[in-house]
Every structure is written in C-alpha cells, then in structure tokens.
Amino acid sequence: MNKRLQCRFGIRGPLLAWLTSCLTSRSQYTVLNGQRSSLSHVTSGVPQGSVLGPTLFFLYTSDLVEFVQSATVYMYADDTTVYCIGESIDEVSATLNQSLKELYAWCSINRLTPHPKRSECMLIHRGSFTGPLPPIFLGGYFLNWVKYSRLLGVDIDNKLSWTSHVSDLKKNFANKVSLIEKCRFLPKHVLLNLYFKVIIPSVTYGIAVWGGGGGHEPPRRFRCT
Numbered sequence: 001m002n003k004r005l006q007c008r009f010g011i012r013g014p015l016l017a018w019l020t021s022c023l024t025s026r027s028q029y030t031v032l033n034g035q036r037s038s039l040s041h042v043t044s045g046v047p048q049g050s051v052l053g054p055t056l057f058f059l060y061t062s063d064l065v066e067f068v069q070s071a072t073v074y075m076y077a078d079d080t081t082v083y084c085i086g087e088s089i090d091e092v093s094a095t096l097n098q099s100l101k102e103l104y105a106w107c108s109i110n111r112l113t114p115h116p117k118r119s120e121c122m123l124i125h126r127g128s129f130t131g132p133l134p135p136i137f138l139g140g141y142f143l144n145w146v147k148y149s150r151l152l153g154v155d156i157d158n159k160l161s162w163t164s165h166v167s168d169l170k171k172n173f174a175n176k177v178s179l180i181e182k183c184r185f186l187p188k189h190v191l192l193n194l195y196f197k198v199i200i201p202s203v204t205y206g207i208a209v210w211g212g213g214g215g216h217e218p219p220r221r222f223r224c225t
Helices: 002-007 013-023 053-060 089-109 163-182 188-204
Strands: 026-028 040-042 072-076 079-086 148-151 154-157 222-224
Touching: 002 013, 002 053, 079 089, 154 163, 163 188
Parallel strands: none
Antiparallel strands: 026 040, 072 079, 079 222, 148 154
C-alpha cells in the first residue's frame, strides 16, 4: 500500500509516514460468547469503520479498472460490475469468462479475496433463449445465472422492463405511507420531515435510470454483467 501511495499518487513526506504508521503494526482479536481469542497480526487491508478506510480502499483498488482489459468495469465502493457486449451468447460468455480471469488475477496479486457466492451473472437481451447458458467461472467457482438482480438499490431484470423494481418500489412506498398514517399524532412539521426525508427519496432514488425506461425495448445485441 505504501509503494502505491508513493508511486501512483505522489504521497510523500510526513503524510506518507503518518499513513504508514496508521496501517502497520496492527493486530486484532475476536470475542465469541465472552471469550477473547489470541491477538493476530494484520498484515494487509485497512481498518474497517475508520474515516480513512473508504478513501484508502479506493486508492488501493484504483487500478482494477485498467487491469481488466476484456470488458468494462464499473466500481462503487466495494461493489464491482463487469460488463461486456457481443453478437451472440457464446461471444459474451467467453468475453465475460476472460474478464473474470483478469479480475481474479488482480485480486490474487493484491491479496484481495473475491466472493463467488455473492457474485452472479445476468444476460440482458431481447426475446427468449431456451438453451442452457454457458458456465461462468470466478476463480474456479461457478456463478449463478439470474434473471434479475439488485444493483446499488435498483432492481434490474434481463429485459430492462423495470417490472421487478417498480413492484418492490410500490410495496416500499405503501409501507412508508402506512407508517405516516400511524404517526398522525405527531406534529405537522415532524410528519413533513418524514415525508420529504423518508418517503420521497424512496421514489426519486435512481429515477433517472428507471423512470424513463418503461416501454423501451432492450437492445438487440447481447450483454452480460
């Protein structure tokens, strides 16, 4: 991490020394049923829950996008999406497998562990497909093909119809409106705060993505994520 901060981002002098002190000579232990484990030295990673943690993690993973050459990589915090497009299912599947090999290689070099059980793949295309989908691997593990997935709070399906997202949104909105009705005894300014800070954001979140998507046909070409 220190070499990356110094060579890639030009961090030197007292700031680099301070960050080095923050990241080195750390140890941790686990408490289970009141019993404390022995201390274990931490040789990599950043302190979870710290103010610097997200920034240092971003700096540490900043070259992942450049490392994966076979597909486009989108990152937000620790959520990573690999996206590729092609003329056939076999083509996009082969491209996706190659890009996941590159991603896994980067993780191995940088001592980060991907979680295949928390990863999944989706084929976005128009029309139907009846044959078995090609296997997709991440470090020797099979990834499950899914027809819809939740990405950063937005439900995306393989037809880009937004049906699943709108359905969940209506349920969420109804539950929150019901909460407001049960809290009618509260002062008006409190209810207004709840409305504008709790209910409205549940509808407007991601609306630029899904709000204008109704009725649009998915692209003819095949996409894998």
